[in-house]
Amino acid sequence: xxxxxxxxxxxxxxxxxxxxxxxxxxxxxxxxxxxxxxxxxxxxxxxxxxxxxxxxxxxxxxxxxxxxxxxxxxxxxxxxxxxxxxxxxxxxxxxxxxxxxxxxxxxxxxxxxxxxxxxxxxxxxxxxxxxxxxxxxxxxxxxxxxxxxxxxxxxxxxxxxxxxxxxxxxxxxxxxxxxxxxxxxxxxxxxxxxxxxxxxxxxxxxxxxxxxxxxxxxxxxxxxxxxxxxxxxxxxxxxxxxxxxxxxxxxxxxxxxxxxxxxxxxxxxxxxxxxxxxxxxxxxxxxxxxxxxxxxxxxxxxxxxxxxxxxxxxxxxxxxxxxxxxxxxxxxxxxxxxxxx
Numbered sequence: 001x002x003x004x005x006x007x008x009x010x011x012x013x014x015x016x017x018x019x020x021x022x023x024x025x026x027x028x029x030x031x032x033x034x035x036x037x038x039x040x041x042x043x044x045x046x047x048x049x050x051x052x053x054x055x056x057x058x059x060x061x062x063x064x065x066x067x068x069x070x071x072x073x074x075x076x077x078x079x080x081x082x083x084x085x086x087x088x089x090x091x092x093x094x095x096x097x098x099x100x101x102x103x104x105x106x107x108x109x110x111x112x113x114x115x116x117x118x119x120x121x122x123x124x125x126x127x128x129x130x131x132x133x134x135x136x137x138x139x140x141x142x143x144x145x146x147x148x149x150x151x152x153x154x155x156x157x158x159x160x161x162x163x164x165x166x167x168x169x170x171x172x173x174x175x176x177x178x179x180x181x182x183x184x185x186x187x188x189x190x191x192x193x194x195x196x197x198x199x200x201x202x203x204x205x206x207x208x209x210x211x212x213x214x215x216x217x218x219x220x221x222x223x224x225x226x227x228x229x230x231x232x233x234x235x236x237x238x239x240x241x242x243x244x245x246x247x248x249x250x251x252x253x254x255x256x257x258x259x260x261x262x263x264x265x266x267x268x269x270x271x272x273x274x275x276x277x278x279x280x281x282x283x284x285x286x287x288x289x290x291x292x293x294x295x296x297x298x299x300x301x302x303x304x305x306x307x308x309x310x311x312x313x314x315x316x317x318x319x320x321x322x323x324x325x326x327x328x329x330x331x332x333x334x335x336x337x338x339x340x341x
Contacts, residue, residue: 171316185259229254280326
């Protein structure tokens with residue numbers, strides 16, 4: 001009779017199986033006895049059962065406890081290994097690319113920072129320079145002198161013809177009598193070589209004469225005719241160099257200009273009695289005078305020329321025009337922005 005609560009199936013199985021070899025009976029009995037004594041089996045599989053080859057547990061001599069099953073190695077799937085190595089290589093390439101990109105970005109940012117810093121420095125320097133140049137400050141004596149020279153040198157084209165050659169000029173005649181000369185005509189602008197006698201025009205042309213302006217006047221009694229010519233040299237230095245080489249000859253100078261229908265219509269080269277010039281800044285003011293009745297130089301006795309009012313009248317007219325061109329301006333700026341610094 002069996003014990004309560006235990007199944008008899010294992011015992012019947014063992015009995016039905018029976019031993020296959022003679023040497024395995026004792027362990028089987030011992031195992032059964034131990035199993036009965038302890039109330040449960042002490043090993044698996046039970047004695048006498050069939051176990052497939054290769055699945056038996058290793059003995060203690062092989063490094064494990066009896067009855068402990070062997071743990072098999074897990075081999076990686078070949079394709080999985082190749083995929084893992086591929087992923088690793090791709091990650092390395094991506095990391096290298098990212099690192100290179102970061103390095104280039106840092107270099108780019110540094111270069112842009114340097115460029116912006118240099119540009120900002122240049123802009124700041126330029127702004128400071130502009131402020132210094134444009135802010136109002138007092139003019140130095142040299143700057144004021146340069147302003148005067150430039151203003152005088154520009155009068156020949158900034159002034160009107162009536163300012164250069166007034167329609168009426170007051171002059172002082174013999175006996176200190178106040179008289180007036182009247183302008184009878186303005187000649188077209190011409191070159192110095194064309195409007196001056198050759199010995200004079202060639203010298204001025206060599207020193208850069210820009211142009212020649214001419215006008216003709218008659219005195220208050222319409223007895224004398226005077227042609228005034230203004231040669232423009234551009235600068236006082238060039239004018240000074242040119243006048244130092246002019247010939248000392250009162251027979252050459254500016255060529256007269258006659259205007260038909262006026263008191264000076266008979267005034268030509270043969271009617272010139274004397275020629276002269278006067279310097280004023282960058283200008284050489286020439287004058288030539290004769291009689292309105294057309295008398296030539298040879299027709300007038302030298303004594304009459306010496307005691308005539310002709311030459312003083314011509315010098316007075318030319319002198320008035322020269323002084324107007326060469327006088328300093330009445331108002332000279334005191335500051336770079338006018339008169340307020």
